[in-house]
Amino acid sequence: MHTDISVIDIIKKRRSTRNFDKKDIDKQRLQRLEEFIEEINRQAKIRARFTLTTNNREDGKAKRLGTYGTIAGAKTYIVGILDKDEKDSVEFGYLFEKIVLFVTGLDLGTCWLGGTFSRSNFRESLALDKNEFIPIVSPVGYIKDKARLVDTVIRAGAGSGKRKAWSDLFFDSDTSKPLTKEKAGPYKTPLEMVRLGPSASNRQPWRLVKDDNKFHFLLSRTKGYGIPSYDMQKNDIGIAKCHFELTAKELGLKGKWAKEDIGMVDGLEYICTWVGE
Numbered sequence: 001m002h003t004d005i006s007v008i009d010i011i012k013k014r015r016s017t018r019n020f021d022k023k024d025i026d027k028q029r030l031q032r033l034e035e036f037i038e039e040i041n042r043q044a045k046i047r048a049r050f051t052l053t054t055n056n057r058e059d060g061k062a063k064r065l066g067t068y069g070t071i072a073g074a075k076t077y078i079v080g081i082l083d084k085d086e087k088d089s090v091e092f093g094y095l096f097e098k099i100v101l102f103v104t105g106l107d108l109g110t111c112w113l114g115g116t117f118s119r120s121n122f123r124e125s126l127a128l129d130k131n132e133f134i135p136i137v138s139p140v141g142y143i144k145d146k147a148r149l150v151d152t153v154i155r156a157g158a159g160s161g162k163r164k165a166w167s168d169l170f171f172d173s174d175t176s177k178p179l180t181k182e183k184a185g186p187y188k189t190p191l192e193m194v195r196l197g198p199s200a201s202n203r204q205p206w207r208l209v210k211d212d213n214k215f216h217f218l219l220s221r222t223k224g225y226g227i228p229s230y231d232m233q234k235n236d237i238g239i240a241k242c243h244f245e246l247t248a249k250e251l252g253l254k255g256k257w258a259k260e261d262i263g264m265v266d267g268l269e270y271i272c273t274w275v276g277e
């Protein structure tokens, strides 16, 4: 992660910030962020890239990066760019969350935005290829302690401070039997870090089934949710993968990702499997 702070502490600390201090991000932090984004771009095995853009630029381009009033004070935004033909939104979410956690480790605020931003405003601020589009952006900047009314309303509407119980998310062998923390063994913390993750409208669509040394990641899809051009809920599974993998790594738990021939399980969409060593 390139910060000295524990990823577990970073995940616990992160929450969506919608009110930012207007002051510019200091040069050192900005440089570290730019370097990290470059590294993520090098890592990306999908047709995706990430960059920064700013509000109120002197060249007159994109004077306003619109967020329909959800974000206040932020000048800098992380922009996630995806090729229109690239369908891997799991990997895109995984990579974007790596950036979000890095930013949190720098003591700056973020807020995933998949809905409440003007795609055309952001597009105008960047030189995008005609085959590229912007599924996700996030403001980045110093957190202003005082929440605004709009923030309070969004948080209350999505129930952002709350997470589903373990028994709703994690299962033992099949989806009828909840997984206890004792049975999760050394994976108790990676699972808890999945539970604390952000998700679109706080739907928390991740369902994990433990099967010996494996964890199957499944998606509980909300019908009709999201936008046609991007699979926002698969993106949420990418966030879960990111939290699970980075936490496992920090705890010295070895394993790798695999794709098994599973399909649908009790109405849940199979996405991928963690195979522990």
Ligand SMILES: Cc1cc2nc3c(=O)[nH]c(=O)nc-3n(C[C@H](O)[C@H](O)[C@H](O)COP(=O)(O)O)c2cc1C
Pocket: 014, 015, 016, 017, 070, 111, 112, 113, 114, 115, 116, 117, 154, 155, 158, 159, 160, 161, 197, 198, 199, 200, 201, 202, 232, 235, 236, 239
């Ligand atoms: C993929 C994704 C898209 C999101 N889109 C928006 C959005 O358009 N506007 C917004 O205000 N919050 C958005 N959020 C933030 C969620 O509402 C928030 O993560 C969730 O309520 C949990 O709150 P927390 O991030 O403070 O833990 C999005 C989050 C994710 C992961």
